[in-house]
Amino acid sequence: MKKNFKETTVTILFLLLLFYFSATTIFSNHSEIQSVLSEKLLTVQDKIAAIDNIFNTKLTNFDNLLNLYSLTQKALNTSLYDDIEYGFIIRDNHDSLHFPYYVVDTKPCAEKTIRLYENLKELGTPFLYIQAPNKKLKNYTVYPVGGHNYSNEDADQFLEQLQQNNVPYLDLRKSIEQGQLDKSDLFYKTDHHWTTETAFYGYTKIAETLNQTFHLPLSEKYTNRQNYASVTYPHSFLGSLGRRIGKYAVGIDDYTFFYPKFETNYEIYFSPDPTTEPAFSGDFMTAIAKENLLSSTNIKDNKYASYFEYEYGNLVVKNKLADNHLKILMIKDSFSLPVAAFLSTAVEELHMIDLRYPGAPNPYEYAKGHHFDLVMVLYNTHVFDISNFHFINE
Amino acid sequence: MLFSSLTFLFGFLPAVLLINYIIPKKYITLKNLFLFLASLVFYAWGEPKFVFVMLLSITVNYIFGLLIHRYRESAIASKCILILTVLFNLAIIFLFKYLIFFLTNINAAFGTNFTLPSIHLPIGISFFTFQAISYVIDIYRKHGDVQKNILNVGLYIAFFPQLVAGPIVRYETISEQIQHRSETFENFSQGVLRFIAGLTKKVLISNQMALIADAAFNQLSPLSVAFAWLGAIAYMFQIYYDFSGYSDMAIGLGKMFGFQFDENFNYPYISKNITEFWRRWHISLSTWFRDYVYIPLGGSRTSKPRLVLNLFVVWLLTGIWHGASWNFIVWGLYFFLFLVIEKLFFIKRFKDSALKTILSNTLGRIYSVAVVLFGWVLFRAETLTSAITYLKNMFFAANLTDNTFLQYIQQKKIFLLAALLFSTPVCQKITSYVKQKNNKLLTVITDISSTVIYLLLFFVSVSYLIKGTYNPFIYFNF
Numbered sequence: 001m002k003k004n005f006k007e008t009t010v011t012i013l014f015l016l017l018l019f020y021f022s023a024t025t026i027f028s029n030h031s032e033i034q035s036v037l038s039e040k041l042l043t044v045q046d047k048i049a050a051i052d053n054i055f056n057t058k059l060t061n062f063d064n065l066l067n068l069y070s071l072t073q074k075a076l077n078t079s080l081y082d083d084i085e086y087g088f089i090i091r092d093n094h095d096s097l098h099f100p101y102y103v104v105d106t107k108p109c110a111e112k113t114i115r116l117y118e119n120l121k122e123l124g125t126p127f128l129y130i131q132a133p134n135k136k137l138k139n140y141t142v143y144p145v146g147g148h149n150y151s152n153e154d155a156d157q158f159l160e161q162l163q164q165n166n167v168p169y170l171d172l173r174k175s176i177e178q179g180q181l182d183k184s185d186l187f188y189k190t191d192h193h194w195t196t197e198t199a200f201y202g203y204t205k206i207a208e209t210l211n212q213t214f215h216l217p218l219s220e221k222y223t224n225r226q227n228y229a230s231v232t233y234p235h236s237f238l239g240s241l242g243r244r245i246g247k248y249a250v251g252i253d254d255y256t257f258f259y260p261k262f263e264t265n266y267e268i269y270f271s272p273d274p275t276t277e278p279a280f281s282g283d284f285m286t287a288i289a290k291e292n293l294l295s296s297t298n299i300k301d302n303k304y305a306s307y308f309e310y311e312y313g314n315l316v317v318k319n320k321l322a323d324n325h326l327k328i329l330m331i332k333d334s335f336s337l338p339v340a341a342f343l344s345t346a347v348e349e350l351h352m353i354d355l356r357y358p359g360a361p362n363p364y365e366y367a368k369g370h371h372f373d374l375v376m377v378l379y380n381t382h383v384f385d386i387s388n389f390h391f392i393n394e
Numbered sequence: 395m396l397f398s399s400l401t402f403l404f405g406f407l408p409a410v411l412l413i414n415y416i417i418p419k420k421y422i423t424l425k426n427l428f429l430f431l432a433s434l435v436f437y438a439w440g441e442p443k444f445v446f447v448m449l450l451s452i453t454v455n456y457i458f459g460l461l462i463h464r465y466r467e468s469a470i471a472s473k474c475i476l477i478l479t480v481l482f483n484l485a486i487i488f489l490f491k492y493l494i495f496f497l498t499n500i501n502a503a504f505g506t507n508f509t510l511p512s513i514h515l516p517i518g519i520s521f522f523t524f525q526a527i528s529y530v531i532d533i534y535r536k537h538g539d540v541q542k543n544i545l546n547v548g549l550y551i552a553f554f555p556q557l558v559a560g561p562i563v564r565y566e567t568i569s570e571q572i573q574h575r576s577e578t579f580e581n582f583s584q585g586v587l588r589f590i591a592g593l594t595k596k597v598l599i600s601n602q603m604a605l606i607a608d609a610a611f612n613q614l615s616p617l618s619v620a621f622a623w624l625g626a627i628a629y630m631f632q633i634y635y636d637f638s639g640y641s642d643m644a645i646g647l648g649k650m651f652g653f654q655f656d657e658n659f660n661y662p663y664i665s666k667n668i669t670e671f672w673r674r675w676h677i678s679l680s681t682w683f684r685d686y687v688y689i690p691l692g693g694s695r696t697s698k699p700r701l702v703l704n705l706f707v708v709w710l711l712t713g714i715w716h717g718a719s720w721n722f723i724v725w726g727l728y729f730f731l732f733l734v735i736e737k738l739f740f741i742k743r744f745k746d747s748a749l750k751t752i753l754s755n756t757l758g759r760i761y762s763v764a765v766v767l768f769g770w771v772l773f774r775a776e777t778l779t780s781a782i783t784y785l786k787n788m789f790f791a792a793n794l795t796d797n798t799f800l801q802y803i804q805q806k807k808i809f810l811l812a813a814l815l816f817s818t819p820v821c822q823k824i825t826s827y828v829k830q831k832n833n834k835l836l837t838v839i840t841d842i843s844s845t846v847i848y849l850l851l852f853f854v855s856v857s858y859l860i861k862g863t864y865n866p867f868i869y870f871n872f
Contacts, residue, residue: 004580004583005841005842005845006587006841006845007580007583007584007586007587008579008583009845010583010586010587010590010845010848010849011579011582011583011586011587014586014590014849014852015411017852018403018404018407018408019408019412021403022404022405022408023408025404026405044438045442048439051401051405052399052400052401055399055400055401055404055405056400056401056862059400059404059860065853065856065857065860066857066860066861068853068854068857069854069857069858069860072854072857076808078805079804079805080801080805082605082861084862144801144804144805145797145800145804146797146798146800146801146802146804147801245861246861
């Protein structure tokens with residue numbers, strides 16, 4: 001073998017890689033680079049930051065390199081993945097990924113919720129708080145040393161405050177814990193959300209509560225699992241956690257989509273204004289399901305959002321074939337997407353407000369003007385931030 | 395711009411390499427002009443306005459260099475110009491680096507109320523200012539030719555491989571190479587290997603150690619004894635792999651462009667005493683102080699009191715050079731103390747004794763590492779008070795161990811082991827063993843495996859950069 005085989009081979013391959021990555025990155029982003037450089041309003045520092053951002057986020061083979069990272073971590077048997085934004089991502093004893101969750105002061109959030117309940121009570125509108133489950137399951141999930149997630153403690157504290165003030169609530173954590181679902185299928189491994197099966201189960205528990213506590217019976221037709229078909233897309237979904245560390249860390253999730261077998265017809269609006277045209281209309285698969293996400297072969301596409309696709313500040317779903325006149329306001333977060341889809345089959349009008357997004361009206365003012373049969377808040381602990389609890393103008 | 399950034403690796407570096415090698419060798423002035431302009435872009439990437447500080451330094455030192463050359467016949471005139479030049483350079487560094495520290499201490503000591511100016515520290519100012527001083531002193535000493543072309547001075551001071559984190563390249567080392575350097579494939583390929591080694595050190599070891607060290611030194615809750623030790627050890631490795639990694643990348647890049655820089659690190663943690671440690675650690679700074687301060691002051695061939703004074707001056711300056719804070723001053727004087735003890739007592743006393751063997755080997759190494767480790771605590775802590783608190787925790791914290799310690803041991807054990815292993819010349823030993831054996835098959839196996847390892851390390855380092863893992867820049871104070 002030639003004396004300088006190592007030097008020659010490494011150098012040639014290094015240069016090839018350097019120029020390949022450089023040329024392809026610049027070529028595939030040339031229009032963006034050009035617009036950054038020619039933009040007169042940007043300062044030199046802004047331009048530098050923009051160019052850095054292109055190389056940091058749009059480098060050729062970004063996904064492959066990230067997957068190499070996940071492969072390295074797997075080889076190292078890492079269970080706390082370093083993460084600039086969250087500190088670390090946790091891999092539990094069942095090879096499922098978690099965001100860390102820190103202790104928050106839930107008292108101000110609880111006070112806002114209690115205030116909403118009391119104000120709605122004066123209006124004669126019933127209220128229900130629904131606690132979405134957390135991925136960290138009692139007696140099941142074990143974290144490596146150093147991994148922490150205090151969401152259950154926070155939720156306990158929050159619900160205790162509601163209980164002390166007689167605010168009705170439904171703790172889906174308990175329902176799911178006592179249910180028959182396989183614990184390993186409750187959540188996506190690579191995402192912090194519940195699976196469609198779990199969300200459907202949650203929906204049935206909500207329906208039970210509406211019936212038993214609020215005497216708002218939903219027809220069994222809409223809550224019976226047998227009346228829904230499902231389609232599974234194997235190895236098709238890399239969730240928000242998996243996308244941060246690559247696909248080899250814990251693998252890729254299957255995604256299952258439920259849809260009604262019965263006939264449906266919807267009109268969906270971005271506001272309650274009766275003069276506006278519906279944004280989407282048609283049956284469940286046309287108005288609510290997002291075929292582009294379901295059929296996508298890109299594992300990074302957010303299949304979890306296949307119900308409604310985007311989250312909006314305000315969305316009004318009108319069920320043209322409803323067998324009742326129930327009108328519900330749901331103050332929601334991302335856990336609500338599949339639940340809202342299922343609930344929309346069972347009520348005449350489902351109004352949604354998501355305070356995290358622009359265009360969200362004030363929930364109490366909104367409720368005053370619409371005479372709802374029920375106002376519900378469905379939150380998971382990740383949104384326990386006072387900005388998501390501004391229910392009343394104060 | 396950082397070497398360990400995707401913009402540098404896949405934007406700046408290929409562009410500069412390509413253009414540099416498109417320009418024919420015979421147009422060396424054009425090459426130098428291009429490399430100088432590229433270096434300005436590299437520097438401006440971090441903080442564009444500070445380019446003007448560097449350009450001022452280049453212009454003034456260029457003029458002073460010419461003046462020294464012109465008035466060389468007059469010893470007094472050339473010495474005066476030299477003093478003026480040094481004062482100018484020290485004034486620049488004082489203004490940007492030490493003025494706030496100085497005024498803060500004046501206000502504290504004398505109860506005055508001088509307004510503290512809002513001055514940001516230009517990155518790498520200590521490195522390029524020391525190079526500028528080296529330029530004029532070497533011309534004065536006739537250790538290099540004066541540059542008639544300002545671009546060449548600019549290239550020497552601002553050349554991007556060594557601009558922000560060294561090594562401090564002496565003018566005498568590089569003066570010839572500015573005009574006549576040899577760009578060969580052999581040099582280039584050695585540079586590539588060296589660059590990959592440096593990138594790996596920085597991204598895969600130093601940055602991982604930084605996570606532990608920062609967790610320990612920034613911890614608000616009480617530390618356990620075990621985690622305090624782990625944090626200090628992690629910082630010891632972080633600073634070594636970061637600094638020597640940067641130096642490797644700089645030396646490698648220099649080779650890619652035809653320059654030969656002197657070595658800056660030589661496995662300092664295997665030293666058997668502190669004197670040896672400073673011969674192996676940041677060699678370019680130690681030799682700079684030795685040649686431009688220590689020896690002119692009289693060096694070690696002088697009376698004991700004078701020797702102590704000379705050492706004191708050098709180590710006070712070394713401490714100050716590292717940053718405008720009492721931590722660094724105390725850190726410098728801490729080493730002064732050990733060096734004086736070694737120079738005056740230990741090394742001589744044990745010269746012919748059996749103890750020497752023991753001291754210079756196992757015990758010597760333990761002693762050196764311990765002294766250096768505690769020194770790094772002084773260096774890393776935000777203030778002297780926090781350094782003392784940290785040192786107390788290393789021995790007297792309420793808890794012997796805690797979950798944070800276990801967490802980092804569990805998650806980073808491979809990196810810690812790698813850090814420990816590669817701080818010794820293990821790779822060198824393997825290479826020389828293979829050479830010694832002169833076995834064809836063994837050579838082929840090591841050649842192929844090391845080729846694969848180099849490429850793999852490059853890819854894995856890039857994958858860590860893609861992930862956006864922790865990538866601190868620790869030379870802000872320098």
